[in-house]
Structure formats: C-alpha cells, structure tokens
Amino acid sequence: MEIVSSQGEIIASSFTNESGQYVVPELPLDTYTTFVSTDNYLDQQRAVTLESNQFISERFVVTFITKLGSITSQVINTETKQPTQGATVTVLNDQKLVVVGFTDAKGNFTINELHPGIYTIPVTADGFTLETHR
Incomplete structure (x- = not known):
C-alpha cells in the first residue's frame, strides 16, 4: 500500500502484516489517498482527511480477479x-x-x-x- 499526500508525494509505502494490517505513525495533518494493490486483486484507493489528534482505521475489502x-x-x-x-x-x-x-x-x-x-x-x-x- 502507498499513502500519497494532497501534493501528490508518496508519504509512506508498506506491506501489511500477517493480519492484513498496517500502521503509519506521525503523519502531518493533510488529506491523503491510500492506494492498495496486490497481485490478482482489483486495486483500490480511498481519500481521507487527517485532523488533529485523530486515529483513522480504514478497512479495504479486496476483490479477487477471477476473469482476465x-x-x-x-x-x-x-x-x-x-x-x-x-x-x-x-x-x-x-x-x-x-x-x-x-x-x-x-x-x-x-x-x-x-x-x-x-x-x-x-x-x-x-x-x-x-x-x-x-
């Protein structure tokens, strides 16, 4: 997954852990777009605005591509x-x-x-x- 700032800069790039979770600490206040991709699944993206003292939990449900x-x-x-x-x-x-x-x-x-x-x-x-x- 990648987190991109409102200026289009990649702020963080990470893989999920064995539970499918990731944590990106200490992000400055901004609007971010999270891009999630993995082989054989449809890519997803979601925008979120981070405000003061906020913890955001996002859940992505990925869809397996069965037809090419x-x-x-x-x-x-x-x-x-x-x-x-x-x-x-x-x-x-x-x-x-x-x-x-x-x-x-x-x-x-x-x-x-x-x-x-x-x-x-x-x-x-x-x-x-x-x-x-x-």
Missing part, C-alpha cells in the same frame, strides 16, 4: 488499407509497461490475460508514424 480479459485488433495502413505485418503493439496501464506483442501477416494481434483496467496501446511500425489508442 483480452485485447484483439488489427493494424491497417491508412493509405493502402492493407494489413501491417510485424507492427509492435505495446500495452501500457498508467504508463507502466504491461506487455509487448507483434502483428501477424494479416495485421492481427491478441494480447491475453489482462486484468480489468484501462490500457493505452501505442502501435509502431517501420516507416509509419506512432498511433495510440485507449
């Missing part, structure tokens, strides 16, 4: 309307690299086993300009 998704598409040359073989398909989530794939002879690609979320997909190929889709 896929992205399938085709890359076409906009001028010739022909498929583009060997284009590089990069899949990003929050600007972090998830996976890189390539188009086949018919310009098709499929990226499997993706967690639910919003992905940005820049596609590049020699001799072409970059095009990105969300």
Whole structure:
C-alpha cells in the first residue's frame, strides 16, 4: 500500500502484516489517498482527511480477479488499407509497461490475460508514424 499526500508525494509505502494490517505513525495533518494493490486483486484507493489528534482505521475489502480479459485488433495502413505485418503493439496501464506483442501477416494481434483496467496501446511500425489508442 502507498499513502500519497494532497501534493501528490508518496508519504509512506508498506506491506501489511500477517493480519492484513498496517500502521503509519506521525503523519502531518493533510488529506491523503491510500492506494492498495496486490497481485490478482482489483486495486483500490480511498481519500481521507487527517485532523488533529485523530486515529483513522480504514478497512479495504479486496476483490479477487477471477476473469482476465483480452485485447484483439488489427493494424491497417491508412493509405493502402492493407494489413501491417510485424507492427509492435505495446500495452501500457498508467504508463507502466504491461506487455509487448507483434502483428501477424494479416495485421492481427491478441494480447491475453489482462486484468480489468484501462490500457493505452501505442502501435509502431517501420516507416509509419506512432498511433495510440485507449
């Protein structure tokens, strides 16, 4: 988990103990956002305002991801309307690299086993300009 200040600075980063608890002592007064993430569970976030002499207890119930998704598409040359073989398909989530794939002879690609979320997909190929889709 990470705690981020109202100015966007990471104030604390920690793992939970065997009981799923964490403690971050002596935080200055501010509004914080707590981000909770773990493999194979949906990420969560929650904002909280810390006031004078306050102890805050937050409970996060994480949801196990049972279904993974896929992205399938085709890359076409906009001028010739022909498929583009060997284009590089990069899949990003929050600007972090998830996976890189390539188009086949018919310009098709499929990226499997993706967690639910919003992905940005820049596609590049020699001799072409970059095009990105969300």
